[in-house]
Amino acid sequence: xxTTDNFFERVWAVAAKVPRGKVTTYGAIARALxxxxxxxxVGWAMRAAPAGSQLPxxxxxxxxxxxxxxxxxxxxxxxQSLLESxxxxxxxxxxxxxxxxxxxP
DNA sequence: GCCGTGACGATTC
DNA sequence: CGAATCGCCACGG
Numbered sequence: 001x002x003t004t005d006n007f008f009e010r011v012w013a014v015a016a017k018v019p020r021g022k023v024t025t026y027g028a029i030a031r032a033l034x035x036x037x038x039x040x041x042v043g044w045a046m047r048a049a050p051a052g053s054q055l056p057x058x059x060x061x062x063x064x065x066x067x068x069x070x071x072x073x074x075x076x077x078x079x080q081s082l083l084e085s086x087x088x089x090x091x092x093x094x095x096x097x098x099x100x101x102x103x104x105p
Numbered sequence: 106g107c108c109g110t111g112a113c114g115a116t117t118c
Numbered sequence: 119c120g121a122a123t124c125g126c127c128a129c130g131g
Contacts, residue, residue: 037126040110116123117123
């Protein structure tokens with residue numbers, strides 16, 4: 001089958017299920033897939049996600065609420081802007097308020 | 106089957 | 119809080 005056999009598709013599937021105005025963490029997705037330690041692999045799937053897949057990867061953040069690198073999404077601040085547009089709030093550190101928007105599959 | 110890689114996680118300083 | 123370190127897992131070569 002394709003190079004993207006299972007894990008990647010699972011990650012994308014879960015990420016696509018994240019409701020608008022909410023965010024999830026790589027660890028949460030990895031946990032949902034049955035591999036709580038595969039958080040890195042989840043992040044890798046996001047980076048390997050095909051452009052134009054409409055995958056809301058901007059709704060996926062790490063456990064600390066920090067967003068993806070500035071060079072991601074094609075520009076710095078893009079991720080935060082998108083989340084803010086969806087109603088997501090940030091703290092003084094520019095991190096997502098997981099206490100309010102954390103969503104787990 | 107080993108090595109290198111990586112948009113992570115948790116711990117420690 | 120910020121930076122550094124170790125450990126984890128899956129994919130490609």
